[in-house]
Every structure is written in structure tokens, then in C-alpha cells.
Amino acid sequence: MSTLTHFNAKGEAHMVDVGDKSVTHRVAVAEGHITMEPETLALIRSGTHKKGDVLGIARVAGIMASKKTSELVPLCHPISLTHVEVELSTADSPPSVHCRVTAETRGQTGVEMEALTAVQVALLTVYDMCKAVDRFMTMGGVRLVHKSGGKSGTWDLKGSG
Structure with a gap:
């Protein structure tokens, strides 16, 4: 296993x-989901939620969050993103919204x-927009499923995709 790179010889945190x-060219793909009551999923799918298009707003929130990452994660480098795609899909069993994000840069x-x-943040936005009708929503499964570029090359989570 590699050593932690965000600490110097004295054990103090620093930016690498x-x-x-x-x-x-670097690419990363991550995913996660939020489960909910069937009625909440039906409301999202119908597009009749009183707060608006839940999936559309969550998509934009995810894109915006990707651009603010270095402001939220203390030792993360500010980078120039060349592409961010937020894909949101729904499933019946269990009732849920799945989010898959692809981010790219040359850096x-x-x-x-x-x-x-x-x-x-995309999943958190779904929660925020639907919390008035469903307090049982649960976010989970957030993980990296692919990365490529750089010295370490390509890595894929087995069984993802």
C-alpha cells in the first residue's frame, strides 16, 4: 500500500x-444512489414536484459542485475541468435515483x-428538494468506479459499469 501523500515528514498536513x-488527459467516474419511498420516486418521475425538475436541478448542482471541489476539500488542488457529465437515472427496486458522474481534465x-x-451534491440536492415529502431517503454507495491518466494509469472497480 502507498503512503499517505498529504503529510510532510513532520506529520503536518500539506498540499501535494x-x-x-x-x-x-485524466478521467474519473464516480457513482452513488439515493433510495426513497415509491411515492417520492413517482413524484420525481412525473416532473410535478412543486420545487421543479428535481433531476434537472440535481444535474446542474452536481456540475457546479465539481467546479467548487477545491473550495470544499482543504488539500484538493484547484483544477481546470474540461468536461463534466452528470447522469441521473431512476430504478423501481428499490425505488431510487442513481447518479454517475464523469469528470475530465488535462492536467x-x-x-x-x-x-x-x-x-x-447531486444526491444531496435530490434529498433537499424531496425532504418535505420523504424523510426516509438514504444516500449510499458513493464510490470511484474508474480513473485514468497520470503515472498510475488506468484503474477500474471490478463489476462496475
């Missing part, structure tokens, strides 16, 4: 120096944190 890393550090942040 990526200045000597090569600029490469010296990866975009895993941006993809993971986008998933979390």
Missing part, C-alpha cells in the same frame, strides 16, 4: 506538490475528488 508531474493531478463531490 504536483509541479513535476506530466500533463495528461497534473486527477479528477477523482471532483467526480465524487459532484455525485454527493
Whole structure:
């Protein structure tokens, strides 16, 4: 297992120096879901929620969050994203919304944190918009499923996709 890179020799937190890393095309894919009551899912699918288009607003919230990641995660580098796609889909069993985010950049550090942040905030937005009708919603399964680019190459979570 690798050592933790966000600590210096004294054990103090610091931002990792990526200045000597090569600029490469980097991609990260993350996913997660929020489960809910069947009636809540029906409300989301119908598009008649009084707060508006739940999935559309969650999609935009995820994109916005990916761009703010370095402001939310203390040791995360601010990076220039070249592409962010937030995919939201629904499922009946269990009643849920699934979120999958692909983030890309050409840079010296990866975009895993941006993809993971986008998933979390998109799901949190679904919760926020629906909490008045369903307090039993549960978010879970947030994880990285793919990364590519950089010195470590490509990594895929087995069984994802």
C-alpha cells in the first residue's frame, strides 16, 4: 500500500506538490444512489414536484459542485475541468435515483475528488428538494468506479459499469 501523500515528514498536513508531474488527459467516474419511498420516486418521475425538475436541478448542482471541489476539500488542488457529465437515472427496486458522474481534465493531478463531490451534491440536492415529502431517503454507495491518466494509469472497480 502507498503512503499517505498529504503529510510532510513532520506529520503536518500539506498540499501535494504536483509541479513535476506530466500533463495528461485524466478521467474519473464516480457513482452513488439515493433510495426513497415509491411515492417520492413517482413524484420525481412525473416532473410535478412543486420545487421543479428535481433531476434537472440535481444535474446542474452536481456540475457546479465539481467546479467548487477545491473550495470544499482543504488539500484538493484547484483544477481546470474540461468536461463534466452528470447522469441521473431512476430504478423501481428499490425505488431510487442513481447518479454517475464523469469528470475530465488535462492536467497534473486527477479528477477523482471532483467526480465524487459532484455525485454527493447531486444526491444531496435530490434529498433537499424531496425532504418535505420523504424523510426516509438514504444516500449510499458513493464510490470511484474508474480513473485514468497520470503515472498510475488506468484503474477500474471490478463489476462496475
